[in-house]
Amino acid sequence: ASQITKTQDVGFADKPMLSIPSKIFFGPKDVAFTPYDEYWRNSRSICMLQLLNNKRVQSFSKIREEETSLLLKKIKDSIDSSQVVDLTELFVSMTNDVLCRVALGRKYCDGEEGKKCKTLLLEFVELLGVLNIGDFMPWLAWVNRFNGLNAKVAAEFSAFLESVIEEHMETKIDDEEEESADFVDILLQVQKENKSGFKVEMDSIKAIIMDMFSAGTDTTSTLLEWTMNELLRNPKTAKIKRRAVIKESLRLHSPVPLLPREAIKDTKVLGYDVAAGTQVFVCPWAISRDPTIWENLEEFQPERFLDSSVDYKGLHFGLIPFGAGRRGCPGITFAKVVNELALARMLFHFEFSLPNGTKPEDLDVDEALGITVRRKFPLLVVASPLYILQGGLPPTYARQIMFLFLWLLIVLPNYGGTILKRFSPRGSLGSAFMSE
Numbered sequence: 001a002s003q004i005t006k007t008q009d010v011g012f013a014d015k016p017m018l019s020i021p022s023k024i025f026f027g028p029k030d031v032a033f034t035p036y037d038e039y040w041r042n043s044r045s046i047c048m049l050q051l052l053n054n055k056r057v058q059s060f061s062k063i064r065e066e067e068t069s070l071l072l073k074k075i076k077d078s079i080d081s082s083q084v085v086d087l088t089e090l091f092v093s094m095t096n097d098v099l100c101r102v103a104l105g106r107k108y109c110d111g112e113e114g115k116k117c118k119t120l121l122l123e124f125v126e127l128l129g130v131l132n133i134g135d136f137m138p139w140l141a142w143v144n145r146f147n148g149l150n151a152k153v154a155a156e157f158s159a160f161l162e163s164v165i166e167e168h169m170e171t172k173i174d175d176e177e178e179e180s181a182d183f184v185d186i187l188l189q190v191q192k193e194n195k196s197g198f199k200v201e202m203d204s205i206k207a208i209i210m211d212m213f214s215a216g217t218d219t220t221s222t223l224l225e226w227t228m229n230e231l232l233r234n235p236k237t238a239k240i241k242r243r244a245v246i247k248e249s250l251r252l253h254s255p256v257p258l259l260p261r262e263a264i265k266d267t268k269v270l271g272y273d274v275a276a277g278t279q280v281f282v283c284p285w286a287i288s289r290d291p292t293i294w295e296n297l298e299e300f301q302p303e304r305f306l307d308s309s310v311d312y313k314g315l316h317f318g319l320i321p322f323g324a325g326r327r328g329c330p331g332i333t334f335a336k337v338v339n340e341l342a343l344a345r346m347l348f349h350f351e352f353s354l355p356n357g358t359k360p361e362d363l364d365v366d367e368a369l370g371i372t373v374r375r376k377f378p379l380l381v382v383a384s385p386l387y388i389l390q391g392g393l394p395p396t397y398a399r400q401i402m403f404l405f406l407w408l409l410i411v412l413p414n415y416g417g418t419i420l421k422r423f424s425p426r427g428s429l430g431s432a433f434m435s436e
């Protein structure tokens, strides 16, 4: 990994030309599947400087808060109706909705009307996980060509984005609204200003937006799903600081298992000859389970990160879930804040257990095949409120403040410790997360 993404980063910065992404991204004209050329440099720079920089990610905080509140409300509703919660479904919905609002300005997947749009989005992301055997063994290309069904999904998604872009073109945003601009607004602005001399065509806008969905939704919901999976299997670890928990989840379940690269010129890697055009796959999943790097590697032990400087930003090659080098993930900050907020809020408000008396150690950990490694089956849980005095999730904070006030005034000075221990043996769980 270090050879490919650091020492010889430029020499392996190309991506294999895969037939499905090339078709659905119009060339490809996105960022993730584009060869290492002038086009990639320009589109990547738009992503880094305009769409995913810290300031921009910060400007979407209200969207994150609202969408995580909605997630909590759905969990609360499940408690009120004594239903099992499908966390997988909730995470997929939340990440889609966040991306929809950030990229397109509003949710298109709400209500009955939106069901079709939701299915379309999910099918589109799935499409990228389809392996076209012909890309690797040309003589088998006939086995699964880019078939009619795939082409239909791609065309529908493209038409949907076109209508969204036209809608945006009709509504002008002024300078004051700059702060609340979504990705389509920003890309249209870059197209208009044409400062860098890079001509942003309509296909590029569509492809970059499509990239945000394909690279940002599945990966984020997969990470949330596996983190909850591991916290359910190892309840004690939830008390450990969340960053460590997320790092350990990324170590055991790198959402993207393979980083595809292509050699630009003839070279040598660790003594082996590698010819120009050779496809090379770095495997973060396997590296994270390498016994020469990790102890007790099958165990979920977030504490291993507590006194360690190892991070996932691409500098420690034993942990590269976001890749590394010039093709490394530009969405780390975006993903980090959504994940941390969703997890912290969920664990602060609720306790989760497995339905039908399933023991934590019996929770299945089967993985599905695809561009991301998701759980094979949905993660079903039973939720219960963590604090006995918590009166649900009011639309405003007024009720919570009132409860807090009463709690501080009457209950806490007298019986605080006893009550918390008695009714919520894991009371410190949420507090540990929120204290950060």
Ligand code: HEM
Pocket: 005, 031, 032, 033, 044, 047, 052, 211, 212, 215, 216, 217, 219, 220, 223, 254, 255, 256, 259, 260, 320, 321, 322, 323, 324, 325, 326, 327, 328, 329, 330, 331, 332, 334, 335
């Ligand atoms: C937990 C969440 C995420 C994970 C695990 C993840 C992981 C990755 C990985 C492994 C790569 C390939 C890196 C390489 O080849 O070295 C990548 C690329 C990329 N990611 Fe992410 N990602 C996540 C979230 C996001 C988000 C939220 C966005 C945008 C909204 C995003 C946008 C991209 C883009 C555009 C690329 C292509 C970069 C290029 O080829 O230059 N990712 N990501």
